[in-house]
Amino acid sequence: MNTYLLLGVAVMAIFTYLPRMIPLTFFRKQIASTFVRSLLYYVPFAVLAALTFPSVIYSTNYIIEAIIGCIVAIYFSFKGKGLVFVAFAAILSVYITSLFIS
Numbered sequence: 001m002n003t004y005l006l007l008g009v010a011v012m013a014i015f016t017y018l019p020r021m022i023p024l025t026f027f028r029k030q031i032a033s034t035f036v037r038s039l040l041y042y043v044p045f046a047v048l049a050a051l052t053f054p055s056v057i058y059s060t061n062y063i064i065e066a067i068i069g070c071i072v073a074i075y076f077s078f079k080g081k082g083l084v085f086v087a088f089a090a091i092l093s094v095y096i097t098s099l100f101i102s
Contacts, residue, residue, distance in 0.1 A: 060094060062101050069094040 031037050060066045073090035081089075 060098070062098070065094045065097045065101065068097045 031040070056070060057063060057066045060069075069090040072093040073086050076086045076089050
């Protein structure tokens with residue numbers, strides 16, 4: 001059992017370290033291409049959205065509640081409101097919608 005545990009930890013450590021080490025190894029100079037730089041700039045936002053959005057949609061009993069909460073959050077975020085205000089407004093809209101649906 002100890003051997004499997006140590007082997008598992010070693011494999012996880014390698015696969016956690018590789019994504020951090022490989023870019024440093026291959027990209028020693030600054031990236032000159034504006035396309036590649038803009039692509040690398042937007043990748044974290046796209047990954048965060050892809051991981052978060054399905055959880056938001058299926059977080060309530062009814063999908064319509066989640067969609068209304070998303071619409072409210074998107075609206076206020078485009079208006080430039082702060083994160084706490086956007087989150088509170090989305091939660092409040094989901095709560096009010098759930099009162100009418102249930």
